[in-house]
Amino acid sequence: MVRDSRRGVRIVAGLLLIVSLLAAMAAAGSPGPDTSAGLARSGPSAQATSTTTPSVLITALYYDGYAGNDADEAFELTNLGPVAVNLQGWIVRDNSGAVVFPEGTLAPGERIWVTRSRAAFANAFGFQPDWVMDPTDPLVPALGGEPLRFANSGDQITLWDNAGHPIDAMVYKGGNTHIDGWNGASVKPYTPSSTFPEAGQILYRKIDERTGQPLPDTDTAADWAQDPADPVHGRRVRYPGWDIETFYRPTQGVATATLTVAIGPDHLFRTVVQQIQQAQESIQFYGYTLEHPLIAQALAERARAGVDVRLLLEDGPAAGITWAEMWAAREIEQAGGQVYLMVNRPSEGIYDRYRSHHPKVFIIDHRLAMVGSENPGPAGMPSDDLSDGTAGHRGVYLITDASGVVAGLQALLDVDLDPVHHADVRRWPLDDPNYAPPDWFVPEDTSGGDLY
Known part of the structure; x- marks a missing residue:
């Protein structure tokens, strides 16, 4: 289900910003900033x-x-x-x-x-x-x-x-x-x-x-x-x-903007890919994992077209970095994109800021923000023919061009993806065999199915 609204809507810009901030801080083990200022102590x-x-x-x-x-x-x-x-x-x-x-x-x-x-x-x-x-x-x-x-x-x-x-x-x-x-x-x-x-x-x-x-x-x-x-x-x-x-204080604002609610598993893949394909200047994705080969190819195509494509992913996801993600990162890097990892390497004196880097945020051309619950993978964003049904995770992405939301998320993400000042941000090591899939590996590009 995808719902669009092109009318004057009152958007609390802090809503999406706090969703992202809470996700990052909860992954780090913090209850996050409390927004119930009116509660009695x-x-x-x-x-x-x-x-x-x-x-x-x-x-x-x-x-x-x-x-x-x-x-x-x-x-x-x-x-x-x-x-x-x-x-x-x-x-x-x-x-x-x-x-x-x-x-x-x-x-x-x-x-x-x-x-x-x-x-x-x-x-x-x-x-x-x-x-x-x-x-x-x-x-x-x-x-x-x-x-x-x-x-x-x-x-x-x-x-x-x-x-x-x-x-x-x-x-x-x-x-x-x-x-x-x-x-x-x-x-x-x-x-x-x-x-x-x-x-x-x-x-x-x-x-x-x-x-x-x-x-x-x-x-x-x-x-x-x-x-x-x-x-x-x-x-x-x-x-x-x-x-x-x-970032402690909640951010609020009023804007006339478009708000799209995309519900998964049905519509996340097509909605997200459509926004990626329309990018003209930049695409930023900050997430836990990226394993969907078709989304990786869409990002790589935009990078080859001269769009500034940057990703920040978790170096230590619970199941480890899969071959599918290694393949996706290599596709994007070889096309001219930049893939970074948030790493935790105490033996090298590097400690990650968050227990897990767990947001799911896209920013397109500095004008559109997409904040969701699903990582870009076959289970969260199935890409099969919907005419006979599909199966995958139930999830949602909120997509808006509200300038306050976009600016707030951009400020938050800028301090996370900052390899100049933070040692826990490292570029994807293309020359490291531990971060490369086997030569014979071909990712599975079908997902979903004929059942709900």
Whole structure:
């Protein structure tokens, strides 16, 4: 079933954007951004009494890093006030050391990251830190004092101004909960199962979806998003490379646009291929797998015609990369397209940002977005003659030219497919026999059948 609407429709642009974002974050093991801003808060955070929130807060701590000797561990400071803050002489302490800012101004709303090793931090996060604790690195300004080494078993981090006044504190795991500026139990990483490993987790403050700012500071564990007692703003994880500040707030908009709903298994193949064949400038697909030979050939044909074709797929799908996908990727690459993989290779110091790269999103000519539930494969998009019936997965694709939806998805996908800044994005290795089908392999181009 395919339904078109060419009338003025009110489209909440966040709908499709959130579908994609939730899929990516759920694959990474996160509950995703919560959009129920009107729900009452529950748990300890509901009873905590807020005092005056300092203008500068410790807003994130990365204590158990991916790099050897935790060289990438880091903390974030944010100025929540309306005026700039001179950081000269400000001190940050943990249980083993103290570092001091020799200079620097923190503008209103500005966030800064401080780490031990610039190179290790950039490899994990995808961007350069603002300050380092290693005075030998000439590329980033260094703090003075003794570098901090946050213990994986637990520690505390405290912030002091240049007059020696305590500004903020946070205690995690087995750290000292009796320090000034902290009340109650320590912050714990959110690890309800092995899906959410502690290694690599970033402890961060709860965020108000309406403002994008941290919730009021109460100097308790209830301020932090790992709070297991808060089902609204808590029970969250975060790992390096997640652009939470950019994409946390739901995106909304109003547009007069076309919205097409394509239902599978009947109509997904023909609808998707038709849009691919009409592309004149660019085709982007971000998905889990691509195994349909006819869709691969349609993409390859557009690449040969000069259309910029780019794909980002999962390097470690549950069943492994099939010969059909290897064949499809080779067809597209040899036609001039670009196929990338999101990889996880700890032995090489590469950790993927998401547990699985699981969206199903096409963007055509930067003007049309297709978001769906099915990977482009014979089961999800059967291509047989429909006159005698067909069989396949029941699924759906939403297709729209609403500019806000397209722009929002494009912004999200741009940060995912960014091999310059993220080490977990690698080009499909055509010369690697592990990523090539046998010479005799010919993909099956029939699917569906005569039954529903």
